[in-house]
Amino acid sequence: MKSYGESKMRFQGKIHKYGVNINTDEIIPARFLNTSDVVELAKHCLEGLDEDFIHRVSTGDIIVAGKNFGCGSSREHAPLAIKECGISCVIAETFARIFYRNAINIGLPIVESKQAVKDAQTGDEILVDLEKGTIKNLTKKSLYKIQPFPSFMQELMKVGGLIEYVKKKTE
Amino acid sequence: MGMTITEKILAAHCGKKSVQPGELIQSKVDIALANDITAPLAIKQFKKLKAKKVFDSKKIVLVPDHFTPNKDIESAEQCKMLRSFVYEQKIEHYYEVGRGGIEHALLPEKGIVLPGDVVIGADSHTCTYGALGAFSTGVGSTDFAAAMVTGKCWFRIPETIKFIYKGKLKKWVSGKDLILYTIGDIGVDGALYHAMEFSGEVIKNISMADRMTMCNMAIEAGGKNGVIQPDDTTIEYIEARAERPYEIFNGDKDAKYKEIYEYNCSKIEPQVAFPNLPSNTRPISEVGEVFIDQAVIGSCTNGRIEDLRIAAQVLKRKKVHSYVRLIVFPATQNIYKQAIKEGLINIFINAGAAVSTPTCGPCLGGHMGVLAEGERAIATTNRNFSGRMGHLRSEVYLSNPAIAAASAIAGKIVSPDEL
Ligand code: SF4
Numbered sequence: 258m259k260s261y262g263e264s265k266m267r268f269q270g271k272i273h274k275y276g277v278n279i280n281t282d283e284i285i286p287a288r289f290l291n292t293s294d295v296v297e298l299a300k301h302c303l304e305g306l307d308e309d310f311i312h313r314v315s316t317g318d319i320i321v322a323g324k325n326f327g328c329g330s331s332r333e334h335a336p337l338a339i340k341e342c343g344i345s346c347v348i349a350e351t352f353a354r355i356f357y358r359n360a361i362n363i364g365l366p367i368v369e370s371k372q373a374v375k376d377a378q379t380g381d382e383i384l385v386d387l388e389k390g391t392i393k394n395l396t397k398k399s400l401y402k403i404q405p406f407p408s409f410m411q412e413l414m415k416v417g418g419l420i421e422y423v424k425k426k427t428e
Numbered sequence: 429m430g431m432t433i434t435e436k437i438l439a440a441h442c443g444k445k446s447v448q449p450g451e452l453i454q455s456k457v458d459i460a461l462a463n464d465i466t467a468p469l470a471i472k473q474f475k476k477l478k479a480k481k482v483f484d485s486k487k488i489v490l491v492p493d494h495f496t497p498n499k500d501i502e503s504a505e506q507c508k509m510l511r512s513f514v515y516e517q518k519i520e521h522y523y524e525v526g527r528g529g530i531e532h533a534l535l536p537e538k539g540i541v542l543p544g545d546v547v548i549g550a551d552s553h554t555c556t557y558g559a560l561g562a563f564s565t566g567v568g569s570t571d572f573a574a575a576m577v578t579g580k581c582w583f584r585i586p587e588t589i590k591f592i593y594k595g596k597l598k599k600w601v602s603g604k605d606l607i608l609y610t611i612g613d614i615g616v617d618g619a620l621y622h623a624m625e626f627s628g629e630v631i632k633n634i635s636m637a638d639r640m641t642m643c644n645m646a647i648e649a650g651g652k653n654g655v656i657q658p659d660d661t662t663i664e665y666i667e668a669r670a671e672r673p674y675e676i677f678n679g680d681k682d683a684k685y686k687e688i689y690e691y692n693c694s695k696i697e698p699q700v701a702f703p704n705l706p707s708n709t710r711p712i713s714e715v716g717e718v719f720i721d722q723a724v725i726g727s728c729t730n731g732r733i734e735d736l737r738i739a740a741q742v743l744k745r746k747k748v749h750s751y752v753r754l755i756v757f758p759a760t761q762n763i764y765k766q767a768i769k770e771g772l773i774n775i776f777i778n779a780g781a782a783v784s785t786p787t788c789g790p791c792l793g794g795h796m797g798v799l800a801e802g803e804r805a806i807a808t809t810n811r812n813f814s815g816r817m818g819h820l821r822s823e824v825y826l827s828n829p830a831i832a833a834a835s836a837i838a839g840k841i842v843s844p845d846e847l
Pocket of ligand 1: 551787792809
């Protein structure tokens with residue numbers, strides 16, 4: 258299992274682009290939820306949407322999608338599977354709220370940007386810099402500003418998620 | 429400036445006089461819930477926190493309902509993990525198979541969740557309890573784990589969208605139709621990050637069961653919570669169950685809403701949500717000819733006794749179409765018992781239905797009624813994403829119990845009036 262310790266703030270990778278309202282049943286269908294083993298879950302990442310994704314994904318890749326990414330159930334198995342299969346960051350127009358919380362809580366970097374999503378295509382090389390608050394599409398040679406996260410969430414992301422954060426507070 | 433009921437409850441739980449939308453708060457949690465799918469991940473996180481004890485063993489609720497009775501060995505292992513945690517932590521609210529049911533029907537029924545509470549649940553339909561005048565929302569396993577240790581959870585104060593329902597309900601129209609209609613109107617992200625407040629004369633006149641159905645589906649519009657101002661109907665329901673004190677919060681008259689929607693319900697027909705989104709709704713008169721292989725009546729959305737009564741009223745002295753499987757799953761053991769007492773279960777069985785023990789089972793394509801490739805179901809559940817009930821290329825249509833029952837008889841989607 259990958260470590261969810263201190264997380265990086267810069268991610269570069271190849272894009273896998275998807276549409277709007279990608280739901281948690283597509284990210285990890287319920288039939289695979291009879292385990293909480295993330296390595297097992299990651300084998301089925303996005304299986305409900307794109308059965309071939311898991312064979313094409315490589316470490317560092319970035320998922321780009323339309324609005325309301327991660328809608329549906331509260332299953333944290335969804336962001337866990339995405340993180341474990343090697344995805345470094347998810348960029349979407351908007352995220353469904355439980356997915357948003359879960360991603361931040363487990364230390365999966367997520368970014369909202371309408372324009373970056375609009376312009377991006379599968380295969381493009383993209384660079385996300387959370388510190389600078391920018392997304393660079395290296396293939397398209399375009400630059401986008403991202404809204405900074407509220408400081409509390411930045412803190413959560415810096416320490417690598419809610420568990421690390423609570424640990425620090427209770428120590 | 430005035431506050432909405434959601435803002436008032438959250439302010440009271442973070443020790444502030446007032447809060448503003450957008451503010452981030454640490455809220456006290458009155459009840460924290462998880463199930464057999466989400467608790468195992470949370471228990472792993474709990475162990476990572478090296479925590480010895482939960483913050484309060486009376487405020488945590490664990491319900492094995494999704495893959496239970498254990499559908500396979502892996503699920504059995506998950507449930508075992510849950511059970512060991514319950515014994516180790518002396519969790520009071522644990523409801524074993526045969527003595528519980530589907531979490532979101534069970535918690536209100538047992539009086540575990542009350543008006544004015546802040547409830548979090550590692551299940552997206554935790555928003556159901558807003559029907560009691562609580563702030564209640566779905567979170568993930570890590571949030572639940574952190575809350576088990578700290579008794580707290582972080583929230584961004586949501587802006588509220590108000591929905592006012594006016595007029596008189598047509599025949600066969602229920603809370604399910606109102607919420608499907610609303611989601612059809614605003615879309616599956618129409619209330620993203622927002623509180624959805626349901627109000628108006630129609631809401632005052634509908635049952636607690638209908639109100640719970642509506643709040644249950646707030647998440648299908650992206651909502652953070654659904655909420656209804658408590659009234660006499662709420663208090664009557666609560667008084668029969670509450671075992672601890674509770675507080676009724678009243679939204680202010682001058683509260684600020686992000687948007688206000690007004691619906692004339694006299695014009696709303698029973699709704700059917702077509703695949704693959706709950707927002708893909710059509711009135712029953714515009715459904716056309718949709719043949720079905722399966723009809724499913726139950727779930728945390730529409731598995732209450734009121735729902736079973738309506739289904740039985742339609743199915744009485746009728747037979748399920750020979751090409752259709754009808755599966756009825758009462759949401760809790762108490763509902764099941766009541767349905768036996770009222771003769772409803774007899775009606776279902778005589779009509780040719782399969783009646784299942786309370787479980788989430790078919791609702792999430794877990795077990796007890798999974799669909800094959802190309803099969804089509806009508807269901808009183810809340811979600812119809814592709815593959816939700818089985819094969820990726822199977823289809824789910826959402827409706828109220830009357831339409832689902834009538835469709836089971838006709839073999840295609842119809843209103844009881846067309847039988
Ligand atoms: S009945 Fe369906 S929607 Fe309700 S808790 Fe179970 S799986 Fe979730």
